[in-house]
Amino acid sequence: xxxxxxxxxxxxxxxxxxxxxxxxxxxxxxxxxxxxxxxxxxxxxxxxxxxxxxxxxxxxxxxxxxxxxxxxxxxxxxxxxxxxxxxxxxxxxxxxxxxxxxxxxxxxxxxxxxxxxxxxxxxxxxxxxxxxxxxxxxxxxxxxxxxxxxxxxxxxxxxxxxxxxxxxxxxxx
Amino acid sequence: xxxxxxxxxxxxxxxxxxxxxxxxxxxxxxxxxxxxxxxxxxxxxxxxxxxxxxxxxxxxxxxxxxxxxxxxxxxxxxxxxxxxxxxxxxxxxxxxxxxxxxxxxxxxxxxxxxxxxxxxxxxxxxxxxxxxxxxxxxxxxxxxxxxxxxxxxxxxxxxxxxxxxxxxxxxxxxxxxxxxxxxxxxxxxxxxxxxxxxxxxxxxxxxxxxxxxxxxxxxxxxxxxxxxxxxxxxxxxxxxxxxxxxxxxxxxxxxxxxxxxxxxxxxxxxxxxxxxxxxxxxxxxxxxxxxxxxxxxxxxxxxxxxxxxxxxxxxxxxxxxxxxxxxxxxxxxxxxxxxxxxxxxxxxxxxxxxxxxxxxxxxxxxxxxxxxxxxxxxxxxxxxxxxxxxxxxxxxxxxxxxxxxxxxxxxxxxxxxxxxxxxxxxxxxxxxxxxxxxx
Numbered sequence: 065x066x067x068x069x070x071x072x073x074x075x076x077x078x079x080x081x082x083x084x085x086x087x088x089x090x091x092x093x094x095x096x097x098x099x100x101x102x103x104x105x106x107x108x109x110x111x112x113x114x115x116x117x118x119x120x121x122x123x124x125x126x127x128x129x130x131x132x133x134x135x136x137x138x139x140x141x142x143x144x145x146x147x148x149x150x151x152x153x154x155x156x157x158x159x160x161x162x163x164x165x166x167x168x169x170x171x172x173x174x175x176x177x178x179x180x181x182x183x184x185x186x187x188x189x190x191x192x193x194x195x196x197x198x199x200x201x202x203x204x205x206x207x208x209x210x211x212x213x214x215x216x217x218x219x220x221x222x223x224x225x226x227x228x229x230x231x232x233x234x235x236x237x
Numbered sequence: 238x239x240x241x242x243x244x245x246x247x248x249x250x251x252x253x254x255x256x257x258x259x260x261x262x263x264x265x266x267x268x269x270x271x272x273x274x275x276x277x278x279x280x281x282x283x284x285x286x287x288x289x290x291x292x293x294x295x296x297x298x299x300x301x302x303x304x305x306x307x308x309x310x311x312x313x314x315x316x317x318x319x320x321x322x323x324x325x326x327x328x329x330x331x332x333x334x335x336x337x338x339x340x341x342x343x344x345x346x347x348x349x350x351x352x353x354x355x356x357x358x359x360x361x362x363x364x365x366x367x368x369x370x371x372x373x374x375x376x377x378x379x380x381x382x383x384x385x386x387x388x389x390x391x392x393x394x395x396x397x398x399x400x401x402x403x404x405x406x407x408x409x410x411x412x413x414x415x416x417x418x419x420x421x422x423x424x425x426x427x428x429x430x431x432x433x434x435x436x437x438x439x440x441x442x443x444x445x446x447x448x449x450x451x452x453x454x455x456x457x458x459x460x461x462x463x464x465x466x467x468x469x470x471x472x473x474x475x476x477x478x479x480x481x482x483x484x485x486x487x488x489x490x491x492x493x494x495x496x497x498x499x500x501x502x503x504x505x506x507x508x509x510x511x512x513x514x515x516x517x518x519x520x521x522x523x524x525x526x527x528x529x530x531x532x533x534x535x536x537x538x539x540x541x542x543x544x545x546x547x548x549x550x551x552x553x554x555x556x557x558x559x560x561x562x563x564x565x566x567x568x569x570x571x572x573x574x575x576x577x578x579x580x581x582x583x584x585x586x587x588x589x590x591x592x593x594x595x596x597x598x599x600x601x602x603x604x605x606x607x608x609x610x611x612x613x614x615x616x617x618x619x620x621x622x623x624x625x626x627x628x629x630x631x632x633x634x635x636x637x638x639x640x641x642x643x644x645x646x647x648x649x650x651x652x653x654x655x656x657x658x659x660x661x662x663x664x665x666x667x668x669x670x671x672x673x674x675x676x
Contacts, residue, residue: 083668102433106243106410107664108441116434121442127450138387141367145375153379163379166461167387173454174391177447181398184443188436192429199431201413204406206243206664 074219075101075198075236078226079207083109086208089229090115093212098222101211104203112208123183130179131172138171139164198236211236241510246663250407250656251414253506257653268646275639278632279354287357289632296616296627300637301355303607307490308348308640309389309462310483310603313455314491315341316396319403320451323444328669329519331662332512335407336502337495338400339657343647344494345393347640352385354636381464388461395454399447405430405440407656459487466610472553473614476541482534489527489573490603492520496596500589502652511658514587521586524577524599531606532574549619556617557609561626565605566613572602 080086086103090112093100105112142164150158184190203209210231214222223233282289292299315337322330330337353359365386369375376383409430412423430436463483466474496517503512542554558566576598580586585595617624629637651657 102435104431104433105437106406106432107661107668108437109668112434113438118434118438121439123439123443124446127443127446142378145367145378148369148373148375151374153377156379160379163384166384166457167378169457170384170387170391170454170461173450173457174394176450177395177398180443180446180450181402184402184439188439188443190428190430190436192431195429195431204410204413204430204432205247 072216073213074216074222075211075213076219076222076226077198077200077209077211077234077236078229078231079200079202079209079234080229080231081207082230083111083208085230086210087111087115089210089226089231092225092229093210096225098212098214098218098225101198101213103211104199104207104209106204106206106208109208121187123180123187126179126183126186127176128179130182131176133179134171134173134175135168137175138168141171142167200234207232209234241663241667243664243667246511246658246660246667247410247414249507249511250658250660251411253652253657254411254419254654261649261653265646265649268642268649271642272639272646275636275642278635278639282354282357282632282636283359287355289630291628291630291633293625293627295618295623295625296612298355298611298615299627300629300633301351302611303604304637304640305348305351305355306462306483306607306611307604308344308351308644309392309459310487310490310607311494312341312344312348312392312396312491313459313484313487314495315339315344316399316451316455317488317491318495319399320448320455323448324452327519328666329516331666332508332516332658333495333499333520334662335403335659336498336652336657337491338396338403339648339651339655340491340494340498341396342393342400343644343651344491345389345396346647347644349389349393350640381461381468384461385465388458392454392458395447395451399451402440402444402447403659404655406432406661407659410660411656456484459484466614471614471618472547472549473538473557473610473618476538478534478537478541482531482538485527485530485534486573486603486606489524489531489577490600492524492527493596493599493603496520496524496592497600498648500593500596502657506652506657508658511663514589517589517592518586521580521592521595524595525580528574528577528599532570535570535574553614553617557613560613560617562609562613562616565608569602569605569609572598573606576602 078086078089080089083105086105087109090100090103094115100116103112103116143159146158146160146164152158198211200207200209210226212222212226219235223235226233290299290301292301318330318337319334319341323334352365353362356362364370365376365383367376376386378384405427408423408427409432412420412427415423460480460483463479467476467479469475499512499517499520503509539554539558542550545551557563576595579591579595585591612627616626
């Protein structure tokens with residue numbers, strides 16, 4: 065799959081109400097000279113993901129970083145605060161690792177979720193301010209929208225290709 | 238469910254966001270009055286002193302702590318349904334996942350209010366924050382109460398983020414079918430979601446991690462809540478089974494609350510085709526399972542007391558079953574362990590009035606369970622001349638009324654202003670069903 069952003073290109077969106085037709089069209093587009101720009105789907109379609117041969121997301125690295133940071137931050141906070149005033153409580157050691165592990169655990173979850181959210185937002189490029197470009201509102205409902213780019217003079221042929229596949233057409237500059 | 242189309246799901250859910258009739262606002266208004274009563278009672282308590290509550294020696298933890306544990310418990314099944322069942326790929330949870338997650342967020346929010354209320358001098362709350370006081374003394378992180386602060390605030394943050402993230406594609410769907418001010422609001426809160434393949438690629442992975450992280454969190458949170466009691470050397474509290482016992486009880490009460498909320502929801506919004514009787518039946522079956530665990534825990538507590546040969550422990554449990562609070566104890570046992578057994582009968586677990594009635598009884602039973610554990614143990618501990626009783630004051634009842642009203646108030650606002658069923662997950666279910674039919 066290739067991403068094209070050249071201004072002189074024309075973008076044509078084929079809107080499919082059937083997931084399988086959308087997937088077979090993606091396969092055919094990949095064999096053609098036209099380039100798939102993006103595919104909008106109302107659900108996370110694994111058929112579409114497979115057809116586009118998407119790599120797995122890197123969100124997990126953010127989550128893992130958050131988890132490691134969180135664990136040590138939680139543990140460090142509990143140890144630091146205990147050491148600020150070495151008050152023996154219930155005869156326990158000042159640095160009691162078992163109860164402090166609980167604080168570390170909760171911080172692990174908290175910060176891994178923060179990492180997860182940051183990863184999700186940065187990787188999925190959210191919030192997206194120009195979301196309405198090359199988009200059709202039907203894609204959040206029941207349609208699968210394949211946006212393909214071509215030279216302006218080939219827009220008619222691309223539209224005809226989508227029509228032949230049973231899609232509704234939208235053209236963008 | 239496979240006979241539904243994507244458009245039918247969108248239309249059914251978005252229809253619920255139409256301007257509500259007057260009676261909706263009347264109910265919201267009545268709940269608002271309940272909140273005001275609760276708030277007034279709290280304000281009165283702040284100005285007069287914590288003594289206006291019924292808590293006194295030897296029962297220093299009354300309804301404020303009971304309600305705290307009750308609401309944390311209610312929250313748990315939301316995470317069970319949204320996260321744990323998501324990991325197990327249990328498709329039946331999809332129609333109720335959104336409402337259950339919402340229930341979690343609101344219930345934790347309300348649970349979190351009770352330690353503030355119980356503080357009395359609420360402005361001293363900063364003592365619980367990792368911030369040194371005037372004598373550079375920091376909070377003691379060896380205390381289960383500090384575990385609680387960390388756990389509950391983590392749970393509120395995580396469940397809110399999980400809830401919001403899960404809603405993003407649906408917020409975009411509402412945005413795309415709205416006009417005017419609603420469109421503007423949903424444009425902002427949907428963060429420009431368009432459902433293109435790159436967004437989904439990261440979203441599905443991120444959501445999976447959310448579920449994977451929420452699962453240990455939910456178990457840890459109620460374990461931590463149980464340690465508020467189990468780490469105190471009080472007969473009836475100081476026992477190692479408290480963590481799993483509390484977690485099972487939390488899920489038991491939460492599932493009952495899911496039924497209590499879902500049954501009117503599906504009736505009012507014509508969700509019968511989405512929240513099918515099969516879904517409710519599955520919840521009922523899970524209630525049988527959690528009810529049996531809870532029943533086993535009750536029996537184990539008595540066994541431990543008998544087997545220990547510890548006279549204080551034995552007396553504590555004898556008094557629990559036959560003493561001043563024997564009626565709450567009976568309510569607890571009957572409502573939580575015996576009544577749910579009716580769900581073994583298929584006709585009962587597929588009949589709406591039965592499902593609704595039993596869910597209410599389990600809710601009541603689970604509130605009384607916390608009453609029995611919290612009050613019964615400290616009222617009758619080591620020294621006979623220090624034994625006592627407790628009954629909640631009017632102020633406590635007022636605050637409790639306010640808390641329940643606040644929960645239903647928030648939930649009512651939610652169902653009319655945000656998609657109360659996950660359209661995306663419903664569509665995914667349909668796609669999977671069709672795929673399995675095709676093969």
